[in-house]
Amino acid sequence: MQAKVYVTLKKGVHDPQGEAVRHTLAAMGHKDVAGVRVGKYIEVALSDKTHEEAEATMKEICEKLLANTVIESYRYEIS
Amino acid sequence: MKFGIIVFPGSNCDHDCLHVVTKVMGQEGFFLWHKEKDLRGADCLILPGGFSYGDYLRSGAMAACSPIMDSVKSFAAGGGLVAGICNGFQILQEARLLPGALMRNQTLKFICKDIYMRVERTDTPFTGACRPGEILKVPIAHMDGNFFTDKKQIERLNEQRQILFRYCDEGGRVDADANPNGSMEAVAGLINEKGNVCGMMPHPERCSESLLRNRDGIKIFESIVNWAARKGA
Numbered sequence: 001m002q003a004k005v006y007v008t009l010k011k012g013v014h015d016p017q018g019e020a021v022r023h024t025l026a027a028m029g030h031k032d033v034a035g036v037r038v039g040k041y042i043e044v045a046l047s048d049k050t051h052e053e054a055e056a057t058m059k060e061i062c063e064k065l066l067a068n069t070v071i072e073s074y075r076y077e078i079s
Numbered sequence: 080m081k082f083g084i085i086v087f088p089g090s091n092c093d094h095d096c097l098h099v100v101t102k103v104m105g106q107e108g109f110f111l112w113h114k115e116k117d118l119r120g121a122d123c124l125i126l127p128g129g130f131s132y133g134d135y136l137r138s139g140a141m142a143a144c145s146p147i148m149d150s151v152k153s154f155a156a157g158g159g160l161v162a163g164i165c166n167g168f169q170i171l172q173e174a175r176l177l178p179g180a181l182m183r184n185q186t187l188k189f190i191c192k193d194i195y196m197r198v199e200r201t202d203t204p205f206t207g208a209c210r211p212g213e214i215l216k217v218p219i220a221h222m223d224g225n226f227f228t229d230k231k232q233i234e235r236l237n238e239q240r241q242i243l244f245r246y247c248d249e250g251g252r253v254d255a256d257a258n259p260n261g262s263m264e265a266v267a268g269l270i271n272e273k274g275n276v277c278g279m280m281p282h283p284e285r286c287s288e289s290l291l292r293n294r295d296g297i298k299i300f301e302s303i304v305n306w307a308a309r310k311g312a
Contacts, residue, residue: 002160013182013227014182014227016183016184016185016186016261017183017187020187040136064135064144065140065141068140068173068180068181068282069127069138070178070179070185070227070228071180071182071227
């Protein structure tokens with residue numbers, strides 16, 4: 001099984017990287033880009049047997065390492 | 080007293096810290112590799128600066144899950160003194176021993192320069208040798224030092240007087256111009272509620288000798304040693 005994890009800054013947390021990308025896009029002529037938020041995409045290969053096991057594993061590793069829940073939120077897809 | 084300096088893969092201020100505690104302060108000091116569990120009777124632990132695990136994922140994230148961190152947490156829970164400098168501060172936050180997070184600097188640049196910080200409290204093991212409101216000149220060298228937390232937490236930190244150092248100008252004024260990285264409330268250093276765990280972005284170990292033309296940093300180490308002496312360590 002594989003999990004695809006998306007880690008993004010929580011709403012309300014200022015993202016200077018996203019702002020810098022937005023500025024550059026505006027300078028390139030993309031005036032229609034209203035906002036950019038930069039996040040992380042992580043692929044995790046799992047040897048868990050069932051979907052439930054994989055869910056439990058993913059929740060734990062996201063909470064404990066992959067995301068810092070003080071500033072970030074996460075979601076994942078298991079397939 | 081005995082200082083245990085924790086070495087993670089990528090720590091690079093470990094030798095500077097050991098030099099200051101042993102050669103300048105004349106105390107006992109040793110390294111503790113991050114895979115160890117035994118703190119070898121240390122009275123104070125220092126998590127030094129550097130780039131543990133290459134800052135991969137988030138600064139300090141992987142180091143916070145190192146085997147030694149369970150021992151550090153027990154040591155802190157028992158009232159032991161723990162100081163994190165720069166990457167060490169980031170690790171202590173990732174380990175939830177200190178609140179909030181240190182995000183990318185507002186300028187998106189690595190900043191390496193002398194700053195001024197105001198000592199907000201002197202009733203702690205880390206600042207007892209300072210005068211109230213004393214302004215220390217200490218270098219910073221970091222990419223992720225922009226302190227962030229939610230509004231409720233900031234109020235709590237202020238109520239509990241947990242902001243130990245604030246970035247300021249030479250005269251002690253705290254404003255946006257004197258804040259190098261965009262830190263909320265100009266936080267340069269924090270202390271936990273119990274008062275035995277502290278973290279700071281500036282590097283006192285880099286300015287603790289007259290040879291380096293700045294001895295402001297030694298006050299942090301003197302504070303720790305004085306505190307321990309009073310406690311009989």
